[in-house]
Amino acid sequence: MARELTFQLNSSQFPLSPTKIDRSKLYGWTETKAMDAQNVECKTFYMDNSGTIMIPKGGISYGIVDSSGKWVNKTDLQAVYNDGTPAQIISSSFSAPIVLDKKVTIEEFLDHAIDSIYELNGEISELVKLIGKDIYTFTYCYRDDYEGNPAFVMESKGKLYLLVGQRLDFEFIGIEQTGIVSEDETEEVSDDIDFSMM
Amino acid sequence: MREINITNANKRDARVGFEASIPEKKIKFVLKDGGEKKSIKLLKTTLDIELSSLVKKYDNLDNLSAVLISEDPEIDYERSGMMVNDLKKVYGDDNNKVVYQIHLEDVIKNPDNTVKETKAHVETAGNIDIDIPLNWTGKMIPKEQAIRSYVFARKYQLKHVNGLTYDFLYDIAKTLDEQKSMMLIGAGKKGIEPLIFQNGGTPYRAFLEGRVKGPQYLLLIHLTNLEIKEITQNTDKQ
Numbered sequence: 001m002a003r004e005l006t007f008q009l010n011s012s013q014f015p016l017s018p019t020k021i022d023r024s025k026l027y028g029w030t031e032t033k034a035m036d037a038q039n040v041e042c043k044t045f046y047m048d049n050s051g052t053i054m055i056p057k058g059g060i061s062y063g064i065v066d067s068s069g070k071w072v073n074k075t076d077l078q079a080v081y082n083d084g085t086p087a088q089i090i091s092s093s094f095s096a097p098i099v100l101d102k103k104v105t106i107e108e109f110l111d112h113a114i115d116s117i118y119e120l121n122g123e124i125s126e127l128v129k130l131i132g133k134d135i136y137t138f139t140y141c142y143r144d145d146y147e148g149n150p151a152f153v154m155e156s157k158g159k160l161y162l163l164v165g166q167r168l169d170f171e172f173i174g175i176e177q178t179g180i181v182s183e184d185e186t187e188e189v190s191d192d193i194d195f196s197m198m
Numbered sequence: 199m200r201e202i203n204i205t206n207a208n209k210r211d212a213r214v215g216f217e218a219s220i221p222e223k224k225i226k227f228v229l230k231d232g233g234e235k236k237s238i239k240l241l242k243t244t245l246d247i248e249l250s251s252l253v254k255k256y257d258n259l260d261n262l263s264a265v266l267i268s269e270d271p272e273i274d275y276e277r278s279g280m281m282v283n284d285l286k287k288v289y290g291d292d293n294n295k296v297v298y299q300i301h302l303e304d305v306i307k308n309p310d311n312t313v314k315e316t317k318a319h320v321e322t323a324g325n326i327d328i329d330i331p332l333n334w335t336g337k338m339i340p341k342e343q344a345i346r347s348y349v350f351a352r353k354y355q356l357k358h359v360n361g362l363t364y365d366f367l368y369d370i371a372k373t374l375d376e377q378k379s380m381m382l383i384g385a386g387k388k389g390i391e392p393l394i395f396q397n398g399g400t401p402y403r404a405f406l407e408g409r410v411k412g413p414q415y416l417l418l419i420h421l422t423n424l425e426i427k428e429i430t431q432n433t434d435k436q
Binding site: 022026030031033034036042046048053056059060061062064077078079080081106109110113114115133135146156159166167168171175180181182 | 199200201214215217218219221222223224225226227228229230232233234235236237238239240241242243244245246248277282283284285286287288289290291292294296297299300301302303304305306307308309314319341342345346347349350351352353355357358359360361364407409411413414415416418420423424425426427428429
């Protein structure tokens with residue numbers, strides 16, 4: 001059975017199942033394959049910089065070492081905030097009702113880059129009426145973790161959606177804060193699947 | 199900060215700066231004594247001792263099973279566990295030989311995993327060209343509607359580079375703020391294409407949003423390649 005998030009608004013509780021929406025479900029996707037001269041699909045593997053070691057997919061593992069190169073187990077690490085104080089665990093959003101008591105403005109919502117969106121399924125009609133055109137926010141955590149993400153619940157065309165993202169810090173600027181363009185600057189971007197309509 | 203060329207409602211264009219905001223990580227993992235950790239990559243297995251190679255070497259799985267009981271052909275005692283860096287991706291054939299001449303092919307699939315089309319791969323070309331300004335399309339969408347229609351996954355802030363561009367961008371921000379709306383902007387010669395920030399990049403539809411606060415302004419480009427809509431019934435991905 002799909003996991004449920006229980007939202008609480010005005011002392012009523014609404015258990016809903018989130019279903020992730022991604023481009024592949026709406027538009028399909030593209031698989032890029034490498035073909036040889038005989039039009040046979042090639043395999044992918046990796047080569048080290050000596051050119052002598054060929055490594056298949058799954059042939060690499062990851063580990064952690066300290067400054068002297070000694071092996072460190074993950075369980076020996078501790079989570080800290082940037083000031084060095086120990087971080088606190090945040091419970092999974094699936095473990096207890098999420099109280100919707102904080103709203104944001106459209107601009108506050110637009111200050112966030114949305115990483116993922118979920119359709120909320122279940123008995124939504126009453127919650128849709130209660131939410132109306134408001135945008136509610138809470139901290140979302142998929143599992144017990146040290147860091148949650150800002151999340152938003154809002155209505156669109158009679159359906160409810162959960163949007164999870166990251167807050168970006170943009171600031172208002174005046175005439176004194178003139179920017180300097182650098183031609184050498186590049187940005188790392190991730191490659192995602194296109195809109196099917198493009 | 200990178201440079202971009204953009205037009206306003208009066209078809210006046212100006213070169214301005216744009217930059218992203220990188221969210222700061224609030225949590226990090228350190229050693230128990232507070233020291234920094236380092237992540238490394240380790241070699242688990244090589245191509246010559248992975249399963250398919252061993253099956254070929256010993257002809258079949260039964261023979262390989264017998265060898266596995268008496269020996270350890272699947273372990274390279276010399277190299278397993280060594281740290282590896284700077285790995286290069288290569289393509290190979292079924293005999294695990296490197297293939298030097300390849301061509302890329304795109305298989306375009308429908309949401310139900312059926313093949314829609316197969317064609318030669320063509321890398322998308324970046325179209326943020328400072329010689330061709332981004333076009334103010336005139337298509338305004340209320341913010342209230344925009345946030346419920348599109349998922350805005352990436353954002354850039356436009357910034358002025360001198361007094362003239364301050365006036366230019368401030369006026370755009372004020373117009374959009376007063377109308378509480380976002381403006382669709384387009385790229386390319388016709389000014390209607392989605393924005394592609396670098397070669398091989400993802401096309402995004404872009405909307406301009408402006409806010410003003412006294413003499414200060416905030417002008418953002420919001421990028422989207424996903425609509426907010428229900429998943430239909432026949433969209434089970436295999």
